[in-house]
Amino acid sequence: MTKELPNIAVLGATGVVGREILSILEENNVQYKSIKFLASARSAGSTIEFKGEKHTVIEATPEVFDDINICLASAGGETSKKFAPIAASKGCVYIDNSSAFRMEKDVPLVIAGVNDEDLRLHKGIIANPNCSTSQLMLPLKALDNKYKVKRMIVSTYQAVSGAGLKAINELTDNTKTNLVGMPFESSAFKYEIAFNVIPQIDSFCENSYTKEEMKVTNETRKILHFDDSVKISCTAVRVPVYIGHSESVCVEFENPINANDARELLKTTEGVEVVDDVDNFVYPTPKDAAGKNPVYVGRIRDSIAFDNGLEFFCVADNLRIGAALNTVRIAQKVISMQLY
Numbered sequence: 001m002t003k004e005l006p007n008i009a010v011l012g013a014t015g016v017v018g019r020e021i022l023s024i025l026e027e028n029n030v031q032y033k034s035i036k037f038l039a040s041a042r043s044a045g046s047t048i049e050f051k052g053e054k055h056t057v058i059e060a061t062p063e064v065f066d067d068i069n070i071c072l073a074s075a076g077g078e079t080s081k082k083f084a085p086i087a088a089s090k091g092c093v094y095i096d097n098s099s100a101f102r103m104e105k106d107v108p109l110v111i112a113g114v115n116d117e118d119l120r121l122h123k124g125i126i127a128n129p130n131c132s133t134s135q136l137m138l139p140l141k142a143l144d145n146k147y148k149v150k151r152m153i154v155s156t157y158q159a160v161s162g163a164g165l166k167a168i169n170e171l172t173d174n175t176k177t178n179l180v181g182m183p184f185e186s187s188a189f190k191y192e193i194a195f196n197v198i199p200q201i202d203s204f205c206e207n208s209y210t211k212e213e214m215k216v217t218n219e220t221r222k223i224l225h226f227d228d229s230v231k232i233s234c235t236a237v238r239v240p241v242y243i244g245h246s247e248s249v250c251v252e253f254e255n256p257i258n259a260n261d262a263r264e265l266l267k268t269t270e271g272v273e274v275v276d277d278v279d280n281f282v283y284p285t286p287k288d289a290a291g292k293n294p295v296y297v298g299r300i301r302d303s304i305a306f307d308n309g310l311e312f313f314c315v316a317d318n319l320r321i322g323a324a325l326n327t328v329r330i331a332q333k334v335i336s337m338q339l340y
Helices: 016-027 077-089 116-121 131-147 165-179 211-224 259-267 320-336
Strands: 007-011 034-039 047-050 053-056 070-073 093-096 125-127 149-158 231-238 245-253 272-274 295-302 309-316
Touching: 007 016, 016 034, 016 047, 016 320, 034 047, 034 053, 070 077, 070 320, 077 093, 077 125, 093 320, 116 320, 131 149, 131 211, 131 245, 131 259, 131 272, 131 295, 131 309, 131 320, 149 211, 211 231, 259 272, 259 295, 259 309, 309 320
Parallel strands: 007 034, 007 070, 070 093, 093 125, 149 231, 272 295
Antiparallel strands: 047 053, 149 245, 245 309, 295 309
């Protein structure tokens, strides 16, 4: 029996990712019975324009989840820790953008189109992966299906928008002061971000990797069901780019691989667009990816460091594929698979 359309809500609707979720809900023409826009008490009462109409933002309280079937949440870890269990207890499917539940055993960590079947295991909460993990999964899943990943080294070059609106504004202000030779005191980052790169995202762990770097390692294993025999290492770097994460990826496979075959495979992979013609200086850049949905892959080449190795460079809009787009796609999968 087909279920009636769900009542949905967007939690954190006034934030950077929340507004992107609204844009993609409209772009994708997601069908629903009703929609609510939720935020903190500070933003409650403000208005949001959606599909040409103005809507009042409602304060997120336990009671608002009483009649919600699916909640798309991007309001931070502490907010999700507070509301996700409440929402789930009321029969709501809570799709969370924060890191609060990603590594919980009973919470599926999902990239739509990569491990959709894991959605069937949900117990009310579904986690959206970290932005730097997200864009890597589409090309990596296709390659793993055919060649079997053995070992991987990733270096990320991550846009400031991944750290929120404060970081976006800091890049602008920091750039202006640098251009006129004025001093600047950083607050969003440990160092000045303008005309600089910072080899730290999130705090450091005991093994001297950052939490961001370990997210790539651990989340990749969970999404692709890798065991500990698959070795994964990451270095995550913040760069002075507004939107669009970039990644340099070196992968060793169990099976023989060559760049030409890999390139042809990725050309047929859903959600991936190959941009790779070095003879004509064609390769992806984050500026090209901003505002767009695909993961762009280029600089595809045989590795000279690994046997059965491949290296490539991928870029994506981190606010979309790394957050809002995948959240909406998960919601669409939940609706189409009738898992609410």
